[in-house]
Amino acid sequence: MYTHEDLARLQSQSLKMQSWIRQQTFSPENTKTLRRFSSWEVAELIFRINQSTFRGRLAAEPDLPGGEVEPDGRQRWFSLDEINALRRKMKINRKSLMPPRPAGKRAFRAAVANFKGGAGKSTVALHLAHAAALDGYRVLLVDFDPQATLSHSMGLTDVAEDYTVWGIMARDLIRETDRMNAATTGAASGTALPRRQIPASIRDLGLGELRHSDFIKPTAWSTIDIVPSCANAAFVEFASAQYRHLNPEWSFFAAVSRYLDGLGDDDYDLILFDCPPAIGYQSMNAVFAADMLYIPSGPGYWEYDSTTSFIGQLAEALEDLSGFGPTFPAGKVTLPKAFADIRFLMTRYEPGNDLHRAMFEAFRKVFGAHVAEHPIEMTRAVEQSGRFLSSVYEIDYREMTRETWRRARASFDRAYDEFKGSVIAAWDKI
Numbered sequence: 001m002y003t004h005e006d007l008a009r010l011q012s013q014s015l016k017m018q019s020w021i022r023q024q025t026f027s028p029e030n031t032k033t034l035r036r037f038s039s040w041e042v043a044e045l046i047f048r049i050n051q052s053t054f055r056g057r058l059a060a061e062p063d064l065p066g067g068e069v070e071p072d073g074r075q076r077w078f079s080l081d082e083i084n085a086l087r088r089k090m091k092i093n094r095k096s097l098m099p100p101r102p103a104g105k106r107a108f109r110a111a112v113a114n115f116k117g118g119a120g121k122s123t124v125a126l127h128l129a130h131a132a133a134l135d136g137y138r139v140l141l142v143d144f145d146p147q148a149t150l151s152h153s154m155g156l157t158d159v160a161e162d163y164t165v166w167g168i169m170a171r172d173l174i175r176e177t178d179r180m181n182a183a184t185t186g187a188a189s190g191t192a193l194p195r196r197q198i199p200a201s202i203r204d205l206g207l208g209e210l211r212h213s214d215f216i217k218p219t220a221w222s223t224i225d226i227v228p229s230c231a232n233a234a235f236v237e238f239a240s241a242q243y244r245h246l247n248p249e250w251s252f253f254a255a256v257s258r259y260l261d262g263l264g265d266d267d268y269d270l271i272l273f274d275c276p277p278a279i280g281y282q283s284m285n286a287v288f289a290a291d292m293l294y295i296p297s298g299p300g301y302w303e304y305d306s307t308t309s310f311i312g313q314l315a316e317a318l319e320d321l322s323g324f325g326p327t328f329p330a331g332k333v334t335l336p337k338a339f340a341d342i343r344f345l346m347t348r349y350e351p352g353n354d355l356h357r358a359m360f361e362a363f364r365k366v367f368g369a370h371v372a373e374h375p376i377e378m379t380r381a382v383e384q385s386g387r388f389l390s391s392v393y394e395i396d397y398r399e400m401t402r403e404t405w406r407r408a409r410a411s412f413d414r415a416y417d418e419f420k421g422s423v424i425a426a427w428d429k430i
């Protein structure tokens, strides 16, 4: 017979292995660093200009950052900060290299969501974030999944649950309850709400005192920040049920949305959510805060089945929310939840596989124009990177077969270009 003590023992063994794997996969001091990008990559893949045009400009304008020359080669290698400086300073045929962003709008929020496990959510979120950062956007990631795949991939392995979505929700409960109680006290009429008490056990955690920026961590990518997650944040699913009971008027599903509303409009361009493979308090917060849903799905028949049930469950959950609390005090929350766009993206697609092609056609027949035209292809580059916790953008092309790397990168680039098009079209609607 086995008890929780046996489980705890197994877990401690596993933790030892985990830190060994991390030592093997991250640089010696156990922190992730971002590589430099070659002048070939910067010109042709990032700025999408001719290499000789790029080299000519660097030679003609000594004020531009020149990168570093590696001992073994002729190429120059640029850091992300240097690439961004080049992007700001250089114009090609009088055209700016800065990515488009509508004036006067807050950052656009996209949720990568599917309740199906292993659909490719974290891989898609990671690659879209890296592609967007290389495209010049400032990105905030929010990891809603206590599996914390995305946080680990971004190099954050030592996260306290206070600084996760769980912390944001607990802080929101305290603040919203205080706000409602103050409104009750202030109201002259007898129709006011009952006062709600938050027990000392929650208040004394001190989460109400956390500042906005306390939840946001920098990463090895200077233009990508993250609200990370950790295994202990799984607790949110238990805690939230209790929290709702403490204050039934609390719009628990809008906690993260309210948190993000508190950011400056210009702090970021793009906010990307990685969701857990389950319906729950965290995934509902992600969906509710999102302007656009991006739904990855594998190419198998059973994956089509689970994607279908995902949208069914989501529809039901959102319908439930739409009737939330008649006594709910007016805030920034608008119901029912409306998305500026909903997109489906096939992942792990093999163009030579008849079943995959048939499933892609089926997706298109059913979901029509909502289906992204460019599926993400199955690639060894990503399988390998799963072990190394890196995106194809982070992997130095000299470390693998150039053709494998280029094909993988081209597939993610096409998916990103299409994603960007959807974002820009949807941005105007918010």
Ligand SMILES: Nc1ncnc2c1ncn2[C@@H]1O[C@H](COP(=O)(O)OP(=O)(O)OP(=O)(O)O)[C@@H](O)[C@H]1O
Residues within 6 Å of the ligand: 116, 117, 118, 119, 120, 121, 122, 123, 124, 145, 147, 149, 275, 276, 277, 347, 348, 349, 376, 377, 378, 379, 380, 382, 383, 385, 386
């Ligand atoms: N395009 C791809 N080519 C090859 N392997 C892939 C690809 N996309 C994802 N994978 C692999 O599939 C597995 C699941 O991917 P991922 O972790 O992104 O899914 P997920 O939906 O986030 O999973 P979970 O539901 O557990 O959060 C990983 O091992 C990943 O490396």
Ligand SMILES: [Mg+2]
Residues within 6 Å of the ligand: 121, 122, 123, 145, 147, 149, 274, 275
């Ligand atoms: Mg995941």
